[in-house]
Each structure stands twice: as C-alpha cells, then as structure tokens.
Amino acid sequence: MKNFALIGAAGYIAPRHMQAIKATGNMLLAAFDPNDSVGIIDSHFPNADFFTEFERFDRHVDMRRRARNGGQIDYVAICSPNYLHDSHMRFALRSGAHAICEKPVVLNPWNIDGLEEIEQETGRKINTILQLRLHPAIIALRDKVARERRSTKYEVELAYVTSRGHWYLQSWKGDQKKSGGIATNIGVHFFDMLHHIFGKLQSNVVHLSNDTKAAGYLEYEHARVRWFLSVDVEDVPAALRDTGLRTYRSITVDGDEIEFSGGFTDLHDRSYVEILAGRGFGLEECRTAIETVAAIRGGKPMSRDVDSHPFLA
Ligand code: NAD
Known part of the structure; x- marks a missing residue:
C-alpha cells in the first residue's frame, strides 16, 4: 500500500x-x-x-x-x-x-x-494525467492508424464546446497567466491525443483565439486537423442547444464520427493503475502537447482559409 x-x-x-x-x-x-x-x-x-x-x-x-x-x-x-x-x-x-x-x-x-x-x-x-490516451475509442483509433500505415493523411475535424457560466472568466481558469487560456486548459487533452494517434506535429496555425474560444489548423505526420474549442453555449449547434444540451463534442476522421461519448468515468482510476505499475506518462510524453499549446497561446491569429474549421464560416 x-x-x-x-x-x-x-x-x-x-x-x-x-x-x-x-x-x-x-x-x-x-x-x-x-x-x-x-x-x-x-x-x-x-x-x-x-x-x-x-x-x-x-x-x-x-x-x-x-x-x-x-x-x-x-x-x-x-x-x-x-x-x-x-x-x-x-x-x-x-x-x-x-x-x-x-x-x-x-x-x-x-x-x-x-x-x-x-x-x-x-x-x-x-x-x-492524460486520460484520453486510455480511452477505449482512442486506443482503437490509434491501433487502426498504426495498422493501416496509409501514405495519405487522414482528414480530421475536431469541435469541442463545453459551456461554462460567467464564473469561468472570473476564476483562475479564465486568466491566461494562470490557466494558459482555453486551448491550454481545455484543448491540451485533445492536442495530446492527436499527437498520440497521428505522430509528429509538423504545422500549427491559429485562426481564432480569445477568452472563450479558439480555433486553428494542425498538421501531423499522418493527419490534417481543423479544430475548434469553445466555452460559449452559443457555439453548441442550435438544434442541440434547443433541446437543452450545453456540451457538443465531435471528432471526425475522413468524415466518420469517432464515438467516444461514454467510457470517461473511470479513466482516473485507470491512470492510477498504470502509474502504480510503473507505466505512467512522464514529462517527455507531454512535450509535444505542451509545445503545441504554448505555440497556440503565442501565435498571432491568421486569416481564415480552407484549413479553418467549418464553425468559423
Ligand atoms: P478548481 O479551481 O476546482 O480547484 C483548484 C483547487 O486548487 C481549489 O480548491 C483551490 O483552492 C486550490 N488552490 C488554489 N491555490 C492553491 C495553492 N497555492 N496551493 C494549493 N492549492 C491551491 O480546479 P479544478 O477544475 O479542480 O482543476 C484543478 C486541476 O485539474 C487543473 O490543473 C485542471 O487543469 C485539472 N483538471 C483536469 C481534468 C481532467 O479531466 N483531467 C478536469 C478538470 C480539471
């Protein structure tokens, strides 16, 4: 013990x-x-x-x-x-x-x-704690990409809207110096996951960055990724918002939705099991994701183009 x-x-x-x-x-x-x-x-x-x-x-x-x-x-x-x-x-x-x-x-x-x-x-x-790496759907996707060994890049679209009330911007989470901003605080899970699945990061372009949302384009060894993150409930697609939903998560790979809405509840337990068995994710494993979010934070937003996430249209 x-x-x-x-x-x-x-x-x-x-x-x-x-x-x-x-x-x-x-x-x-x-x-x-x-x-x-x-x-x-x-x-x-x-x-x-x-x-x-x-x-x-x-x-x-x-x-x-x-x-x-x-x-x-x-x-x-x-x-x-x-x-x-x-x-x-x-x-x-x-x-x-x-x-x-x-x-x-x-x-x-x-x-x-x-x-x-x-x-x-x-x-x-x-x-x-990089619990998405332990999510069954993400493990399955990583295995699929490794198995397919495609020469062309996968086309990925990632949107994550997780609404937060007014408290968010008043708390440390809304203070860029303390949380790193939304791409760091909320996005780091996804940027780490993308690197874990699709390999080395090759290009990082920011299209939008403010207190409540951020978007951009990332290119990895095996994927081109258009991404959008927000804590603003207005970004939940209207049809879903009208039903009372305040969260929207979608990741598509070549147009196919990756289903990973379930399977989140015990990922901290699983992270601990791995860590205690000596298989925890260490500092070097985080480096690409930390470099990614630091660059997004420091990046000057570019004009929107064909590589911008469709939510920016
Ligand atoms: P929180 O604001 O609810 O909790 C932070 C706690 O830290 C508060 O109780 C606060 O009083 C305390 N604190 C403030 N200053 C401190 C200090 N000087 N020393 C010690 N404690 C201090 O935030 P949270 O949502 O619980 O987030 C905490 C951490 O967990 C963050 O790093 C966040 O990014 C991370 N987090 C991870 C996940 C995940 O899914 N893995 C989800 C949410 C948050």
Missing part, C-alpha cells in the same frame, strides 16, 4: 483522485488547500490530515519523510491551478515522493527541462 498526499483538495477534480487512490487500494494521509471546503475528504479518507497553510503541510510531509517507523509519503497528487503545477511537483520530488500531476503538466516547454533535472537529482518521477 502506498501513502499519498494531495494538493488542491477542495477543487472540482480532487475527488476523482481521492476515488482513484482508494480504488487502487492506497491511502491518503495528508491534504492541502488554501480553501477549506473539503468535507468530501470524509467520503474517502476520514482520517487524513488537512492543512490550509502550505508551511504546515510542508512541515507535516517533512516530518513523515524523516520518520524512522514508516509513514513516508510515496506520491503527491497535484490538483492545483495550472500555473502552480511546476512548483508543486518540485515540492513533491524534493520531499522524496513521486508526483501525479493533473493536465497540463506545465504551461511552457522550458518548464519541462527544469523538472527533468529535479527528477534526475531526486530519482523520483513525475507522472501526468
């Missing part, structure tokens, strides 16, 4: 980590969040210690690290806002623990280099 600590325990995604720690037969010993709305801990680990001040959490983790009778923290799960991930991963590794960090692992590619040095110094590993 491994011992866990968790950073960012009061947030939306933290309970999935608590659940995954429990489902894999491990123990949460300590949790930290500046916000104390953490009653959810009782549903999973009622005996866990909890801290709202980082310094007290640090003292507790260090006391465990030095203890001679066991109880050291083996893994720190990181569910804090994106711009804090690298600092929290450094804390985990320097405390003698491995890290399991939510996406995006960092905001910029050069942050990866510094973290790799600390991995070397400490002998501890950083694992990230």
Whole structure:
C-alpha cells in the first residue's frame, strides 16, 4: 500500500483522485488547500490530515519523510491551478515522493527541462494525467492508424464546446497567466491525443483565439486537423442547444464520427493503475502537447482559409 498526499483538495477534480487512490487500494494521509471546503475528504479518507497553510503541510510531509517507523509519503497528487503545477511537483520530488500531476503538466516547454533535472537529482518521477490516451475509442483509433500505415493523411475535424457560466472568466481558469487560456486548459487533452494517434506535429496555425474560444489548423505526420474549442453555449449547434444540451463534442476522421461519448468515468482510476505499475506518462510524453499549446497561446491569429474549421464560416 502506498501513502499519498494531495494538493488542491477542495477543487472540482480532487475527488476523482481521492476515488482513484482508494480504488487502487492506497491511502491518503495528508491534504492541502488554501480553501477549506473539503468535507468530501470524509467520503474517502476520514482520517487524513488537512492543512490550509502550505508551511504546515510542508512541515507535516517533512516530518513523515524523516520518520524512522514508516509513514513516508510515496506520491503527491497535484490538483492545483495550472500555473502552480511546476512548483508543486518540485515540492513533491524534493520531499522524496513521486508526483501525479493533473493536465497540463506545465504551461511552457522550458518548464519541462527544469523538472527533468529535479527528477534526475531526486530519482523520483513525475507522472501526468492524460486520460484520453486510455480511452477505449482512442486506443482503437490509434491501433487502426498504426495498422493501416496509409501514405495519405487522414482528414480530421475536431469541435469541442463545453459551456461554462460567467464564473469561468472570473476564476483562475479564465486568466491566461494562470490557466494558459482555453486551448491550454481545455484543448491540451485533445492536442495530446492527436499527437498520440497521428505522430509528429509538423504545422500549427491559429485562426481564432480569445477568452472563450479558439480555433486553428494542425498538421501531423499522418493527419490534417481543423479544430475548434469553445466555452460559449452559443457555439453548441442550435438544434442541440434547443433541446437543452450545453456540451457538443465531435471528432471526425475522413468524415466518420469517432464515438467516444461514454467510457470517461473511470479513466482516473485507470491512470492510477498504470502509474502504480510503473507505466505512467512522464514529462517527455507531454512535450509535444505542451509545445503545441504554448505555440497556440503565442501565435498571432491568421486569416481564415480552407484549413479553418467549418464553425468559423
Ligand atoms: P478548481 O479551481 O476546482 O480547484 C483548484 C483547487 O486548487 C481549489 O480548491 C483551490 O483552492 C486550490 N488552490 C488554489 N491555490 C492553491 C495553492 N497555492 N496551493 C494549493 N492549492 C491551491 O480546479 P479544478 O477544475 O479542480 O482543476 C484543478 C486541476 O485539474 C487543473 O490543473 C485542471 O487543469 C485539472 N483538471 C483536469 C481534468 C481532467 O479531466 N483531467 C478536469 C478538470 C480539471
């Protein structure tokens, strides 16, 4: 049984980590969040210690690290806002623990280099949550592409609209310096998935980029991808919006829809199983996706053209 600590325990995604720690037969010993709305801990680990001040959490983790009778923290799960991930991963590794960090692992590619040095110094590993790589439909598509070994590129269209209320732009998620912006915060899953399936990234063009939506064109070794992301409910196609739907997700490959609306519920559990078996996705595996989102963030939108997503028409 491994011992866990968790950073960012009061947030939306933290309970999935608590659940995954429990489902894999491990123990949460300590949790930290500046916000104390953490009653959810009782549903999973009622005996866990909890801290709202980082310094007290640090003292507790260090006391465990030095203890001679066991109880050291083996893994720190990181569910804090994106711009804090690298600092929290450094804390985990320097405390003698491995890290399991939510996406995006960092905001910029050069942050990866510094973290790799600390991995070397400490002998501890950083694992990230890239749960789409574990989704059965994505595994099937990746296998199909590998099997077909086509010489022509696949034509891919990706649209993801996940409506958020007014709170979104008031929170850290709406602040580009903290979340990286929508392409980073929401898109990174998809950009990682595209690279995982279609290989090396060759071209990255931005057609639209603002607080609530982004779109562009990506070319990979084996695919040409027109993509569109939004948190604006107005972008849900009208016929669906009229039925009350606030989310729209469509990925087509050569015009065929990839069905992956189900199969999402236990992907954190599966990520933990893989990580604990030593098969977690590490820093290098994230590099292309992080380079992709950093370039989109820094990119100047170009005029729309034949490679723009049809939603921009
Ligand atoms: P959230 O805002 O609901 O939670 C973030 C938590 O971090 C809050 O409880 C906040 O109080 C806490 N926090 C703020 N400052 C902190 C600090 N200095 N130290 C420690 N904790 C601090 O956000 P969320 O939606 O739970 O997202 C958390 C992370 O999980 C983000 O990196 C996000 O990108 C990622 N996420 C991943 C998925 C996924 O599907 N894998 C889904 C949603 C979010």
